[in-house]
Amino acid sequence: MPHRTYYDQLKIDNDVKIRNILSELPPFCVRYIMGIEQNTSSRTRLAYVYDLRVFFHYLNENHKEFLDIPISEQTVSLLDKITPSDIQLFIEFCKYYSSASDKERVNGERGIMRKLSAVKSMYNYFYRMEIITNNPAAIVMMPKLRSKEIVRLDSEEVTELLDEVESGDHLTKAQKSFHSKTKVRDLAILTLLLGTGIRVSECVGIDLMDVDFKNHGIRIRRKGGNEVVIYFGDEVESALKEYHEERMLIIASAGNEDAFFLSLQKKRIGVRSVELLVKKYAKLVTQLKNITPHKLRSTYGTTLYKETGDIYLVADVLGHKDVNTTKKHYAAIDEERRKYARDKVILRNTKQHPDADTASDSGS
Incomplete structure (x- = not known):
């Protein structure tokens, strides 16, 4: 068996997880993940499939076009039926929801941004490949991140x-x-x-x-x-x-x-x-x-x-x-x-020399 580095093994582990999650997603997601493989790390792709799983489960339970179609039978043409408003509603959903295991999930600005990034990436890929005719995700703005105070040790x-x-x-x-x-x-x-x-x-x-x-x-x-x-x-x-x-x-x-x-x-x-x-x-x-x-x-x-x-x-x-x-x-x-x-450059010295008054008096 050839020697594997830590990073080789990490990629293999991530790829196995990606493969397992893809089995829960619509079949066209396999093409998308394969299409971005050359330009993304396995860690990024793993994050995308995690977030897309949330997206498609949301659609399957809340969007009229997806309700009666098992996820395994959904086709890429369904993406054209999504509107920017649908994606905005998904963002609202992501702020607080329960997962399949009934575990409560709460997402802040960064969590929502990651999920929206996954949806945008998928839509950009299929739109660029001319497989879909609409790209509603491109219209949805990323949430503005508030700057966080740097926490550090003195x-x-x-x-x-x-x-x-x-x-x-x-x-x-x-x-x-x-x-x-x-x-x-x-x-x-x-x-x-x-x-x-x-x-x-x-x-x-x-x-x-x-x-x-x-x-x-x-x-x-x-x-x-x-x-x-x-x-x-x-x-x-x-x-x-x-x-x-x-x-x-x-x-x-x-x-x-x-x-x-x-x-x-x-x-x-x-x-x-x-x-x-x-x-x-x-x-x-x-x-x-x-x-x-x-x-x-x-x-x-x-x-x-x-x-x-x-x-x-x-x-x-x-x-x-x-x-x-x-x-x-x-x-x-x-x-x-x-x-x-601010206080390092002094334009006029307002403090008089201690001998200033004496010198002034003696010269009068």
């Missing part, structure tokens, strides 16, 4: 967080029983996230051969599949080296031999596990901030921007394809800098 909180990982003093009794086994690994992960700003998905995908201690670099795969080398400083190096020594003594389970970060089950650590360990330690530092791996990424980006003032450097290091994405996230810092600048 320098004191970063220090306290790493100290908590090292000591484990404030963990519960149950958590302390695992702490001695995971402390070195957890410190390496948190130090890496805080010291490089990489995404949690990039972190868990690191293999042993990706870490180059000689040149202080790690090879990671960005969104879209591009491989890049990110560089780390002395603090990250120290934490990674300590864990690397421990890792080399662990015999990983079959299929996980290449993984750099391992779980207690000796398998490649997963995204969810990293999210939980970040939450566990962060709660010891701050109860008011909901700290996730992405917030550690924001912490790094904020610190780098404050230190360099170079938004293009921050965008490049964080792997943002569009610098406007970076500008949007760190606009608040620019606002702080502008406020700081």
